[in-house]
Amino acid sequence: MRKTLLFLPIALVALALQNxxxxxxxxxxxxxxxxxxxxxxxxxxxxxxxxxxxxxxAGLLLDLNPLSVGLIGHWAFVLAAVCYGTSEMGVQLxxxxxxxxxxxxxxxxxxxxxxxxxxxxxxxxxxxQGLSFSRTTPGVLLWSALITPLLSPLIIRMSRFxxxxxxxxx
Amino acid sequence: MATPDKSRxxxxxxxxxxxxxxxxxxxLRGSVPGQTFRGITNTVLAxxxxxxxxxxxxxxxxxxxxxxxxxxxxxxxxxxxxNAKLEEELSRFKVxxxxxxxxxxxxxxxxAGRYKSVPARVIAAGSAAGFSRTIELDVGARDxxxxxxTVISGxxxxxxxxxxxxxxxxxxxxxDETFKAGIRMESSGILGVISGTGNSQLxxxxxxxSSELNAGDRMVARGSSNSRPFVPGxxxxxxxxxxxxxxxxxxxxxxxxxxxxxxxxVVAVVTGKVRVNPRDSLxxxxxxxxxxxxxxxxxxxxPEPSPTKSKKAN
Numbered sequence: 001m002r003k004t005l006l007f008l009p010i011a012l013v014a015l016a017l018q019n020x021x022x023x024x025x026x027x028x029x030x031x032x033x034x035x036x037x038x039x040x041x042x043x044x045x046x047x048x049x050x051x052x053x054x055x056x057x058a059g060l061l062l063d064l065n066p067l068s069v070g071l072i073g074h075w076a077f078v079l080a081a082v083c084y085g086t087s088e089m090g091v092q093l094x095x096x097x098x099x100x101x102x103x104x105x106x107x108x109x110x111x112x113x114x115x116x117x118x119x120x121x122x123x124x125x126x127x128x129q130g131l132s133f134s135r136t137t138p139g140v141l142l143w144s145a146l147i148t149p150l151l152s153p154l155i156i157r158m159s160r161f162x163x164x165x166x167x168x169x170x
Numbered sequence: 171m172a173t174p175d176k177s178r179x180x181x182x183x184x185x186x187x188x189x190x191x192x193x194x195x196x197x198l199r200g201s202v203p204g205q206t207f208r209g210i211t212n213t214v215l216a217x218x219x220x221x222x223x224x225x226x227x228x229x230x231x232x233x234x235x236x237x238x239x240x241x242x243x244x245x246x247x248x249x250x251x252x253n254a255k256l257e258e259e260l261s262r263f264k265v266x267x268x269x270x271x272x273x274x275x276x277x278x279x280x281x282a283g284r285y286k287s288v289p290a291r292v293i294a295a296g297s298a299a300g301f302s303r304t305i306e307l308d309v310g311a312r313d314x315x316x317x318x319x320t321v322i323s324g325x326x327x328x329x330x331x332x333x334x335x336x337x338x339x340x341x342x343x344x345x346d347e348t349f350k351a352g353i354r355m356e357s358s359g360i361l362g363v364i365s366g367t368g369n370s371q372l373x374x375x376x377x378x379x380s381s382e383l384n385a386g387d388r389m390v391a392r393g394s395s396n397s398r399p400f401v402p403g404x405x406x407x408x409x410x411x412x413x414x415x416x417x418x419x420x421x422x423x424x425x426x427x428x429x430x431x432x433x434x435x436v437v438a439v440v441t442g443k444v445r446v447n448p449r450d451s452l453x454x455x456x457x458x459x460x461x462x463x464x465x466x467x468x469x470x471x472x473p474e475p476s477p478t479k480s481k482k483a484n
Contacts, residue, residue, distance in 0.1 A: 019295070049183075066306065066338075067294060069304060072202050
């Protein structure tokens with residue numbers, strides 16, 4: 001439980017960084033999503049059960065982000081599912097899990113799946129979204145592939161710290 | 171291999187997904203006070219965001235000039251070290267000047283339209299991965315901002331306020347797919363509706379299919395009753411191409427907005443009612459047709475050839 005408590009401020013800081021800095025820099029194509037990168041990388045290093053819960057919380061946070069206009073619960077649904085899947089994959093790859101390349105490929109893949117799942121569920125519930133999928137996705141993926149290796153040492157270190165706390169205190 | 175642990179975590183995942191679906195359903199039915207919750211998140215995020223902003227504002231200028239740094243990187247590095255303090259002051263000054271220019275433009279427009287407005291800074295923007303085109307402004311209910319007020323910049327219409335907390339507010343940009351606004355064509359006065367497309371251009375629909383539309387035609391906001399959500403007369407954009415499909419009941423066209431929505435820094439929120447409709451007076455002066463160059467040649471008539479010379483020629 002303490003691991004999840006530590007996760008919440010990290011997610012909040014990532015979201016604030018996304019809103020106040022990253023989204024305001026005029027990146028070519030589309031801006032990278034630091035928030036999703038952090039969440040998915042974290043899930044990859046986490047146990048499936050915690051990953052699903054943390055994905056759900058992160059998704060709810062993104063839904064309740066004052067700057068988002070979609071339905072509440074939509075991102076929670078998508079991120080709970082994708083984080084669980086990502087974590088399952090991390091468990092399979094146990095040995096090479098902390099290699100930056102593996103992390104980058106998995107996070108970029110998981111990001112693509114999140115965006116596709118979000119677009120499909122949007123279409124299913126016919127919710128309108130502000131930006132078209134084709135305009136957003138290539139840029140987000142490109143930047144995520146470039147930025148994840150830079151962020152990965154930090155995320156891996158924080159995750160190790162959190163696992164340590166989890167192991168000591170349960 | 172399905173260990174009890176694994177089946178437990180699967181059950182947990184399904185429980186989470188069902189919870190999410192229930193929340194979505196409740197929100198679809200309108201039984202979740204979404205804006206209240208978003209207001210709470212905003213309050214929690216605000217200190218973090220202002221912390222990051224404190225560092226970002228001076229850096230933003232470096233980023234915009236980053237393309238020039240590569241050319242003589244060594245020299246610039248040396249100068250940077252020597253003049254670090256001076257440069258920081260200069261960049262702050264540049265940001266301030268740029269913001270001042272934008273503020274002057276937006277106040278000019280507001281004054282020309284006799285709009286009662288509150289100037290505002292853009293302090294955060296919606297992410298592309300979040301699929302929303304929104305910006306956060308540093309003015310809120312205590313400055314008189316409420317939902318459904320028009321947001322303008324020096325060049326024209328930016329969007330409308332969709333929520334306002336005590337000290338901040340969120341505005342929906344006009345290229346968001348959910349955005350719609352009534353417009354009036356310049357001079358002809360034909361009415362129509364523009365809507366965001368999620369791309370850089372807007373889509374325009376005219377209800378009268380017989381009306382004439384041409385690329386380059388410009389339009390202003392029609393204005394709503396009581397000036398909310400839109401005040402009349404705000405410049406919206408220029409037609410770039412017309413859909414010449416005569417079989418339809420309505421006529422459609424693509425519109426390029428006057429405002430560059432990706433580089434907004436200072437905007438204004440119109441807080442008061444508009445008494446006098448400024449009609450087309452806020453549109454920038456119409457682009458003049460480029461004159462075809464004419465060449466004037468002055469010819470001095472040569473004196474009559476003398477008979478002697480003509481004789482020689484023959």
